[in-house]
Amino acid sequence: MSTDRKTLKIVSIIQFVLGIVTFIFGAILLAGAGLAEGDPISFVGAEFDPVTWAIINGVAFDVLGVLQIICAVLGIHGAxxxxxxxxHFLFAAIVIIVAVIAGIISSALGEFSMPTLIVVVAGIALSGAVFDKRVRKELDR
Structure with a gap:
């Protein structure tokens, strides 16, 4: 097994664990959505009730978690x-896009918490898109 394949496997295993943590994070956000209070949140010209926005935030992180798990499984098989x-590359690109969207949604709440920052940055960094291309080059040899 080459170094790129080993790296893809390690990154994918870490991404799998992160996907589970992200999904749990989103589930916690959804469970506590009913407790959200405060002023309506204005985002892109629309105003949202804090409860609605918390639900959107939780769903975004749940979707991110599921996509990370799918991407990780494809990466492990590919390694x-x-x-x-x-x-795998398509899912890696989608994970990056959804991680950025989840970060933007979360930051619209007025505060960008450390768990959110870790989830978003790690979701982007662990997408495995770079290693996907390197492993595909090995296949072409």
Missing amino acids: NRPSALGS
């Missing part, structure tokens, strides 16, 4: 057998 990478 074992490069021909099985399939649509």
Whole structure:
């Protein structure tokens, strides 16, 4: 197994764990959404009730967690057998986009907490898109 395949596997395993943590984080946000209080939140010209915005925030993190788990599973399979990478790069790109969107949604609440920052930055960094391309080059040899 090459260094790139090993790196993809390690990154994918870490991303799998992070995906589970992100999903749990989103579930906690959804569970506590009913307790949200405060002034309506203005975002892109629309005003949202704090409860609605907390639900949107929780759903965004749940979607991010599920996508990270899917991307991690595809990365692990691709690290074992490069021909099985399939649509890993597509999911890695989607994870990056959804992580940025989840960060923007969370920051609109007025405060960007440390767990949110960790989830968003790690979601972008651990997408595995770079290693996907390197492992695909091995397949072409």
